[in-house]
Amino acid sequence: xxxxxxxxxxxxxxxxxxxxxxxxxxxxxxxxxxxxxxxxxxxxxxxxxxxxxxxxxxxxxxxxxxxxxxxxxxxxxxxxxxxxxxxxxxxxxxxxxxxxxxxxxxxxxxxxxxxxxxxxxxxxxxxxxxxxxxxxxxxxxxxxxxxxxxxxxxxxxxxxxxxxxxxxxxxxxxxxxxxxxxxxxxxxxxxxxxxxxxxxxxxxxxxxxxxxxxxxxxxxxxxxxxxxxxxxxxxxxxxxxxxxxxxxxxxxxxxxxxxxxxxxxxxxxxxxxxxxxxxxxxxxxxxxxxxxxxxxxxxxxxxxxxxxxxxxxxxxxxxxxxxxxxxxxxxxxxxxxxxxxxxxxxxxxxxxxxxxxxxxxxxxxxxxxxxxxxxxxxxxxxxxxxxxxxxxxxxxxxxxxxxxxxxxxxxxxxxxxxxxxxxxxxxxxxxxxxxxxxxxxxxxxxxxxxxxxxxxxxxxxxxxxxxxxxxxxxxxxxxxxxxxxxxxxxxxxxxxxxxxxxxxxxxxxxxxxxxxxxxxxxxxxxxxxxxxxxxxxxxxxxxxxxxxxxxxxxxxxxxxxxxxxxxxxxxxxxxxxxxxxxxxxxxxxxxxxxxxxxxxxxxxxxxxxxxxxxxxxxxxxxxx
Numbered sequence: 001x002x003x004x005x006x007x008x009x010x011x012x013x014x015x016x017x018x019x020x021x022x023x024x025x026x027x028x029x030x031x032x033x034x035x036x037x038x039x040x041x042x043x044x045x046x047x048x049x050x051x052x053x054x055x056x057x058x059x060x061x062x063x064x065x066x067x068x069x070x071x072x073x074x075x076x077x078x079x080x081x082x083x084x085x086x087x088x089x090x091x092x093x094x095x096x097x098x099x100x101x102x103x104x105x106x107x108x109x110x111x112x113x114x115x116x117x118x119x120x121x122x123x124x125x126x127x128x129x130x131x132x133x134x135x136x137x138x139x140x141x142x143x144x145x146x147x148x149x150x151x152x153x154x155x156x157x158x159x160x161x162x163x164x165x166x167x168x169x170x171x172x173x174x175x176x177x178x179x180x181x182x183x184x185x186x187x188x189x190x191x192x193x194x195x196x197x198x199x200x201x202x203x204x205x206x207x208x209x210x211x212x213x214x215x216x217x218x219x220x221x222x223x224x225x226x227x228x229x230x231x232x233x234x235x236x237x238x239x240x241x242x243x244x245x246x247x248x249x250x251x252x253x254x255x256x257x258x259x260x261x262x263x264x265x266x267x268x269x270x271x272x273x274x275x276x277x278x279x280x281x282x283x284x285x286x287x288x289x290x291x292x293x294x295x296x297x298x299x300x301x302x303x304x305x306x307x308x309x310x311x312x313x314x315x316x317x318x319x320x321x322x323x324x325x326x327x328x329x330x331x332x333x334x335x336x337x338x339x340x341x342x343x344x345x346x347x348x349x350x351x352x353x354x355x356x357x358x359x360x361x362x363x364x365x366x367x368x369x370x371x372x373x374x375x376x377x378x379x380x381x382x383x384x385x386x387x388x389x390x391x392x393x394x395x396x397x398x399x400x401x402x403x404x405x406x407x408x409x410x411x412x413x414x415x416x417x418x419x420x421x422x423x424x425x426x427x428x429x430x431x432x433x434x435x436x437x438x439x440x441x442x443x444x445x446x447x448x449x450x451x452x453x454x455x456x457x458x459x460x461x462x463x464x465x466x467x468x469x470x471x472x473x474x475x476x477x478x479x480x481x482x483x484x485x486x487x488x489x490x491x492x493x494x495x496x497x498x499x500x501x502x503x504x505x506x507x508x509x510x511x512x513x514x515x516x517x518x519x520x521x522x523x524x525x526x527x528x529x530x531x532x533x534x535x536x537x538x539x540x541x542x543x544x545x546x547x548x549x550x551x552x553x554x555x556x557x558x559x560x561x562x563x564x565x566x567x568x569x570x571x572x573x574x575x576x577x578x579x580x581x582x583x584x585x586x587x588x589x590x591x592x593x594x595x596x597x598x599x600x601x602x603x604x605x606x607x608x609x610x611x612x613x614x615x616x617x618x619x620x621x622x623x624x
């Protein structure tokens with residue numbers, strides 16, 4: 001790629017992309033990132049929707065001549081990078097290579113395919129004819145049981161000792177990564193690469209963490225250790241398959257594990273703190289340790305394949321034993337929260353029951369990883385990183401362990417004229433969310449609003465229970481087509497919303513962010529209440545208790561309120577996505593007007609025109 005200045009690179013973008021104009025905010029962001037790369041400084045960048053974060057990050061990264069990893073939280077943003085932004089930049093700036101990095105589970109294992117008794121002949125034809133072996137190429141996905149039997153699996157991988165190694169689809173993909181200038185990954189894979197000592201990605205110099213407001217939650221999940229009934233079953237299956245002579249020990253483990261996980265399942269609620277007083281884990285630890293002792297015996301002869309399997313199984317066993325030892329003897333370690341999590345559909349398949357240990361604070365780990373002298377230069381980007389304090393990035397910096405003096409920071413203005421494009425309606429007449437009649441009052445207000453907007457709305461909730469109750473009431477009152485998030489996959493629901501006249505979609509969690517619907521199809525976003533984290537989450541509760549125990553610290557000001565502010569900004573941001581969008585955001589929670597913290601939250605939102613009156617004439621000006 002010919003060496004260009006930043007300005008010249010953006011000039012070329014204007015030449016190849018019809019209608020594109022360099023925005024000042026985008027150029028300011030690109031210059032900040034260029035400086036961060038040149039001076040090897042981390043950067044924290046808040047750039048609202050419409051600024052053009054992806055070009056602002058990619059252009060200076062490509063001009064640097066170094067390999068860059070871009071981590072996103074959502075598939076939608078990965079698709080934007082790969083299908084929209086990167087092809088334009090290749091045309092404007094010259095040839096460079098970019099790859100989407102996927103985990104092992106996406107690739108077929110030729111050896112496991114040949115050994116499978118489940119795979120039909122057409123899967124073999126596809127696997128040997130496919131260049132990538134990526135299941136995304138399949139015209140029709142096989143059942144989960146078949147794919148589990150033939151997918152690439154780190155626990156069952158023989159590496160270079162495998163007779164299929166040279167043709168292996170997974171390792172072929174890894175070799176291609178060595179040629180890449182740009183690697184697109186998700187946050188989870190980025191974390192996994194760090195935890196495995198860089199085994200998933202080639203060395204890289206620059207790291208752009210997009211959708212960085214989600215980074216801390218992904219890190220918390222990545223650094224959580226777990227033992228579950230599913231994990232134990234998978235381990236025992238591997239031991240029985242390759243070390244059948246040890247079946248007496250696996251039978252003992254299976255019996256003990258079934259008892260423990262059944263006790264955890266039937267005694268107590270989900271997502272509850274774990275105490276060794278609840279369940280005696282020592283017998284399971286002893287039986288796993290006995291199996292480990294027998295597996296450590298040297299394998300006779302030169303059976304390299306069996307030795308490799310032995311080593312991998314021992315790694316898993318050691319991890320489980322260490323985890324159980326902690327849960328038994330150090331469960332009151334104040335740096336970790338131990339808890340029970342149950343997931344699955346009781347009417348469907350078996351429930352997964354897990355014992356987990358989560359760090360109360362992952363900032364020290366992130367600090368050592370991302371901000372040491374030999375770390376890649378990292379850029380954090382998002383439309384929502386600033387919270388409520390006079391130091392707007394303080395909440396985020398504390399999450400990732402970043403010191404003020406270490407980083408460049410930039411907070412850019414939105415290119416949208418919210419005062420002209422958006423009306424913010426915050427009614428004062430509704431009861432408090434703590435009152436029993438709140439959901440009924442919300443349902444009536446939502447129905448009245450939908451009749452004015454003629455559907456074309458997202459109705460966002462903080463709990464699934466509230467969503468279903470209000471949906472049941474509203475869908476009976478309005479003539480507009482309504483669906484809720486429990487009725488289909490997110491992708492299918494969005495396809496329905498985009499192709500259905502006057503739709504209304506009721507949703508929680510994932511619908512609050514990562515979705516961009518432009519034009520009049522979405523003209524109203526309604527939020528039922530302030531998005532505080534729910535009490536009862538053991539990790540969140542423990543973090544609150546930790547702050548309560550410290551003098552001059554406030555769990556509400558330092559944890560609850562910043563989280564709610566960022567989440568509220570994400571929900572608000574679903575509406576205005578371009579300079580021509582118009583509509584109404586409705587926040588139904590009366591605490592926004594009758595509590596001091598509510599007024600703080602209102603001030604943190606974009607400067608839309610605010611009204612507290614249900615005014616059809618005013619509303620009509622924004623509902624085109």
